[in-house]
Amino acid sequence: MQYYFDICNRYKGRHVHITDLCGRKYYGKIVHVDQHHVYLQPTSDFGGYGYGFYTIPIALAAIGGFALGAAFFWI
Known part of the structure; x- marks a missing residue:
């Protein structure tokens, strides 16, 4: 969990693709990270338009994969 906490904090404000377990x-932009969740503002794609101003909380313990931007480099 600490691993994804550190990664999510490092890429706060950037567009990511997260796959849960x-x-x-x-898909979205990381807008906040706390000890238990990462909060994404959803986007239609990595460079696309958002669906609004709501956020989706994703439990850090549930993250199974993380990709930064459109490059799809798995960390």
Whole structure:
């Protein structure tokens, strides 16, 4: 969990692609990170337009994969 906490803090404000342990995929900009969740502002794609001003909390313990931007480099 600390690993993803550090990564999410490092890339706060950037567009990411997160896959949870159940296989659900989330695309958005990291707007906040706390000890238990990362909060994404959803986007239609990595450079696309947002769906509004709401955020989606994703439990750090549930993250199974993390990609930065459109490059899809898995960390």
